[in-house]
Amino acid sequence: MxxxxxxxxxxxxxxxxxxxxxxxxxxxxxxxxxxxxxxxxxxxxxxxxxxxxxxxxxxxxxxxxxxxxxxxxxxxxxxxxxxxxxxxxxxxxxxxxxxxxxxxxxxxxxxxxxxxxxxxxxxxxxxxxxxxxxxxxxxxxxxxxxxxxxxxxxxxxxxxxxxxxxxxKQKFVKVDKKFIFEKKIKANSMQIHALKNLKDLRKNNQKKAIAICATGTGKTYLSAFDVKEFEAKKVLFLAHRENILISSKFSFEKIIKSKSFGFFTGNKKELDNDYIFATIQTISKNLKLFKKDEFDYIIYDEAHHIASESFQKVFLYFNSKFTLGLTATPNRSDKQNIYEVFDDNVAIDLRLNEALEQKLIAPFHYFGISDIVIDYENTNLDDLSKLAKLLSVNKRVEFIIEKMKFYAHDNKKRKALAFCVNKEHAKYMNDEFNKAGIYSTTLFGSDCVEKRELTIEQLENEDESLEVIFSVDIFNEGVDIPKVNTILMLRPTSSSTVFIQQLGRGLRKTQDKEYLTVLDFIGNHNRAYLIAFALLGNKAIDKDSIKLALNNSFATISNNTFIYMDEISKKRVLKQLDEENFNSFRYLKQQFIEFKNDIKKVPTLIDFIAYETTLNPKDFIDESKSYIEFVLKVQKQENEFSLSFLKIIRFIDSHIKLKRVHEFAILKYLLNHDYIDLKTAQNEVLKYQEKVDLQTVKHSFRYLNQEFFDSAQIKRYEKVVYLEDEVLKVTQVFKKCLEIKKQKELIKSSLEYGVLLYEKEFERVYYGLPFLKLYEKYNMKNIALLCSLDKIHSSFRGSGQLKHKNDYFLFINLDKQNAIKSRRYSNVFFTNDTFSWQTKPNATINKGDGEKLIENIKHKVKLHIFVRKYITVDKKTQNFIYLGLANTIKFEGEKPINLTLKLEKKLPKYLYDEFTLSV
Structure with missing residues (x-):
């Protein structure tokens, strides 16, 4: 009781x-x-x-x-x-x-x-x-x-x-002064995961890796933990600024007690130490002081600089047992693909949304404020000069200051970073703020390091009066200010990439910052909804996801983060979502052009991973058969490629979201080899997966040999390999295509993108057979591949139910409208782990599939559950979300049978809301 x-x-x-x-x-x-x-x-x-x-x-x-x-x-x-x-x-x-x-x-x-x-x-x-x-x-x-x-x-x-x-025992210990036990620093969730991956990579004889982590999540500590795990005797830590080396050495000293530490910079030459922290400029000029194998372990901080002359000089000189690159932004190396430099070995790729979810960065309070002063309806947001003039008006400045004071900030002193359209706009805002008695200044990517460091120090110092820095070049380095407690977004943006970059500048954790205040002045430009996409990240399934999040104030985002949009902004975003067709060529073209303008070059497929963007190039591929054909179409360029090449690139690009890495790992190897045997293929796949079974490798050989293709697929795609005595060999057509440099680069880019995307989505986990990851999206054809089905894959279709041996796959369409009217026999969720499903019309309870479905445990039948909300959205067929295994707990009737199923794992709240709430 x-x-x-x-x-x-x-x-x-x-x-x-x-x-x-x-x-x-x-x-x-x-x-x-x-x-x-x-x-x-x-x-x-x-x-x-x-x-x-x-x-x-x-x-x-x-x-x-x-x-x-x-x-x-x-x-x-x-x-x-x-x-x-x-x-x-x-x-x-x-x-x-x-x-x-x-x-x-x-x-x-x-x-x-x-x-x-x-x-x-x-x-x-x-x-x-x-x-x-x-x-x-x-x-x-x-x-x-x-x-x-x-x-x-x-x-x-x-x-x-x-x-x-x-x-x-300290004097004046107040309740707001927090005790931190620093004796034993524990690895955080990101570091634990990355350390396991690094260990696995080395087991498979890999000598390089890159760790990509949002600012403030602990990249340097990760490298220290791994150096300790590696038991390195001599270590070289490289960065391009002394202040980074000082803080990095401090971090290493907390983790490793048994080694000596020294600097090698313009000011200090402390070479009689085990671990050397050096500026790249100094060491590149003094390489002859070191043997090529001097260091067991080398760390390149801010590894996106790897293409620079000084970094390359050092990188090519040393031959260490292991090399680790660290970066928050793998997107600034214009001439060289940073992933390729580190052999496509990604130890961790943790961006802003995931870091927020894992509580590795500071929470934020976001306020989307309707920009009542400016009407953007007929304004070209790419015309920065005109846009700056439009925004540079007293009335808007007064409005911004009013809102800034109303919402206030964390801590005693405001430490704000404000993003503007261009330098003219930043200078105007700076002048007006100073006139209003708010001490501010400007900071641009072109400013010298000394000015940058002095300005940041003044903003962070509680005793200095500087409150606001107006900036523009968010893609340039140097605007990393840990103690920032306010972000002002003063320019309209239709780019989720820009939005995420701006937001990320204030999310580094510090002891005296409880949260970041973000004031976003949302205009009536026609892409305001992209902000909602950026905030929701990979939890966005479709338009409904955004609408639900807006109506629920983004409750699924954890870590004490709060997101509020005023009613005007919310209605504007909802209206745009209803009116926009996300699959139209017009929309996709607009997305592509804006991303191109953001990064100031024609994007390669790798750029969609390197930059923290919500764009999915698979949408471009679906529209035009291959990525290069979409680019040519958008840029109105003539197609210079042969039909053979196009049929090859279409085959590769159409498989970019294959859900298993084998085919791409094998083809990547065959770019520079004439054949591959089963043992070599296993080793290639082991670079990306912790365990590889021979059965799946054999199946991938046969799949690439087109044994499971239907006649339409055989006609549509060029054959790139053929199978002979369990050895996969390159066809003459594929060889000829690779002889042309540009064609080889495009094929290589697609294969590398496929591998990197797989690493990001599946990491190194082995999910067994069938190879299914919880809450990943699949279609029926994917399941054929992931079961290693030994027949033509396009035949693996059915009206809601497929089977392979003792694995039954139930594909369920939720009809929300019917679910609201009747909860009896429609496909509908009752709780976060129980739901109803109706079998095929002819199913009976005493024999065949019907009997196995109602007593699946007795018959050792595994029921795999796949659910989607809608069959199509914007005229595009939707994939199903895998919810794991379920068991039948109740049934009624027959022809059809009405089953009540219980999932082995309860749905996360955000998915349960997706499937049950209406918008």
Missing amino acids: NKLIVNNKTDNFYNCLTTLFNSCKSFYINVAFINYSGLQLLLDSLKKCEQKAVKGKVLTSTYLNFTEVKALKKLQEFTNIQLKVFDSSDVGFHSKAYIFEYEEDYKIVVGSSNITASAFKSNVEWNLKIGSKKQDSFTLDVLNEFDSLFKQAYYVDEDFLNSYEKFL
């Missing part, structure tokens, strides 16, 4: 706890803080538990510095208790829960009481005692959440206690 526990004259929380301790089998305590005054009252109960060998786990925190060292030391004396402290320097830890296990059930108390004497007896406290069976979903949720928090926490040891005690 559930009961509310309060402190009054007849009962109190203390009595409740001691009663529960007396007869429990085990206990778990999860409280924000523990004072000795409260712990003292529990000592007798805890001692009795120890004597009866009743084990317990206690999780607390240093939140607000209320937990007492004396209490932690006392808890350590109990041999039956595991004691941990959660790191609350980054996130508030408010939970109060007491969990007791008994023979048949759990008694769980959740509420407001920490372990203090006053909370036990005198404070106004509300606590709810709940009885819950061991397998109840509530019990499992509570235990799973406790286990998750406990795993993240530190064990309380002597080092921790000494560090915390020293911190508390």
Whole structure:
């Protein structure tokens, strides 16, 4: 029976706890803080538990510095208790829960009481005692959440206690001064993942890799952790600025204690050390001081500079055992493909949206404000000079200042970075802000390093009066200001790439920044909805996703990030979404041209990965059969290529989203070899996947040999290889195509893009057979490939149901309108893990597929569930989302049978909302 526990004259929380301790089998305590005054009252109960060998786990925190060292030391004396402290320097830890296990059930108390004497007896406290069976979903949720928090926490040891005690003894320790235990720096989620990938790459004899991570997520610590794992004796860390080397050396010293560290720069030549931190300029001029194999491990910070003369000189000179490139933006090397330099080995590719999701960067409060002053309806946003004049008016400046003051900012001092149209606009805004008494300045990519560093220092210094920096060239380096607490987006943009770049400049975490304030002045230009795409990232399934997110204030975005658009902006975006056809050539052309203008060159396929953009070149390929044909069409250039080449590039481009990497890894190898055998192919695939089975490699050989193509496919595509005695050989037609440099470059670009896209979406995980990743998008033909189906793949189709051996694939169309009218037999979700589905009209319960569907567990049949909301959007057929395995829990009728299915894994909230909410 559930009961509310309060402190009054007849009962109190203390009595409740001691009663529960007396007869429990085990206990778990999860409280924000523990004072000795409260712990003292529990000592007798805890001692009795120890004597009866009743084990317990206690999780607390240093939140607000209320937990007492004396209490932690006392808890350590109990041999039956595991004691941990959660790191609350980054996130508030408010939970109060007491969990007791008994023979048949759990008694769980959740509420407001920490372990203090006053909370036990005198404070106004509300606590709810709940009885819950061991397998109840509530019990499992509570235990799973406790286990998750406990795993993240530190064990309380002597080092921790000494560090915390020293911190508390400081004069004037306030509750807002956060304790950070720095003795043992733990790898974050990004670093753990990247370290595993780096280890796997080295197992497969790879000597280079690149790590791409959003600014502030811990690239330097990643390199230090990996150097430690590698057990490198001599290390070279390269960067182009001394201040980067100083902070990098500091990071390494925290992780590695057994080595000596020194600088090699214009000012210092400390070569008698194990690990050297050098400027690229200095070392490139002094290479003769070092042997080619001097260093076991070399790190190139800001590796997007790898094409520069000084970087290339160093890169080509040394022969290290391992080389790691670090960058936040792999998109600035104009002459050379950065991925190719590092052999397409991507240890991690973590961009802004993923970093936000994993809480590796600062949360932000975004306010989309209708720009009431400017009408952009008939304005060309690419005409920067005209646009700057349009925006440079007093009324708009007053409006911006008014909103800036209204929404305010985090911390005492405003530290704002404002993005303008061009230098003239930035100078105008700077003058007007200074006139209004807001001390500001400008900073451009063309400014010298000294000015840049001085300006940033003034903005970040609490004692300086500089509040705002107006900038333009967001693609240039140097505008990385960790302590920025405000971003002002003062230019209309129809580019999600530009938007993400601007936003990312303020998201580096610092101890004194709780969140970033973003003020975006949204005009009535006809592409405002792209901002919503950028904010939602890869969670956008279709137009509905954006509409749901807008109406729900982007609730699916976690990490204390809040997004608000005023009603005018919201209506404007919704109207544009309804009116735009995302698959029309006009729309795709516009997207392409804007991206081209953003990066100031005709984009290669690799650029769509290198730049943090929401654009999907597969849409361009679908429109024109291949990417190069789309580019020629947009630029109105004549087609100079032979039909043979076009049939080859169409084959490759049409398979870019194959969902397995084998075909692309094999063809990439064959760009420079005449044949490939099964063993070599396995090794090539192992570069991108942690495990490779021979059966799938053989199937990919046969697939490339066109054995599973129908007559239309054989006619449509040129054959690039042929199979002979389990060896795949290059055809003469393919050889001739590769002899022409431009054709080879285009084929290579497509293959490399396919591999990089696979790495980004699937990483190195092996998903078995069938090769299916949870929540990835698929069509029926994909499944044929991923099952290694031994027949023509286009024949693998059916009305909602396919099967291969004991794997059954159920393809479900959700009709939201019907789902609202009737929840009985339509394909509809009841909860986040149960839904209804109707079989084929002729299915019966006593034989064949019908019998296997209703008793799938008995017949060892795996039911794979694929769902889509709509069959088509903007006249384009939609793919299905894979929801994993399900089992039948109920059925009714036959011919057809109405099944109720239960997923093995509950849907994430954002997907459940997609499938059930209407817009």
